[in-house]
Amino acid sequence: MLHVTFIDPSENEIEANFEPGDSLLQAAVHAGVDGILAECGGGCSCATCHVILSSAWAGTLEPPGPQEADMLTFAVDPTPQSRLACQVQLKTEHNGLTLNVAKRQY
Numbered sequence: 001m002l003h004v005t006f007i008d009p010s011e012n013e014i015e016a017n018f019e020p021g022d023s024l025l026q027a028a029v030h031a032g033v034d035g036i037l038a039e040c041g042g043g044c045s046c047a048t049c050h051v052i053l054s055s056a057w058a059g060t061l062e063p064p065g066p067q068e069a070d071m072l073t074f075a076v077d078p079t080p081q082s083r084l085a086c087q088v089q090l091k092t093e094h095n096g097l098t099l100n101v102a103k104r105q106y
Contacts, residue, residue: 004097024085035101042086049085050075050102
């Protein structure tokens with residue numbers, strides 16, 4: 001089974017299984033990851049599923065599209081590795097990806 005590892009705001013590591021084509025948000029919800037609010041339900045309209053990718057994975061995902069880039073301006077303390085979990089589609093090559101859930105969401 002393919003998996004990603006979320007590090008929640010309390011520094012707990014949660015391994016989440018995924019199938020290719022799932023979003024990071026879907027993987028997080030199925031695994032019960034704490035700290036991802038996703039108030040818009042994954043519609044890229046709230047920035048409450050803000051995650052920060054490990055720099056080791058930089059460049060392995062498609063870059064944010066214009067709508068996601070705009071929504072990231074509303075995230076708390078975005079970084080160059082910030083993404084919205086609802087917008088990241090996982091592929092087989094993302095097996096083992098590690099990321100942090102933002103410490104604070106709106």
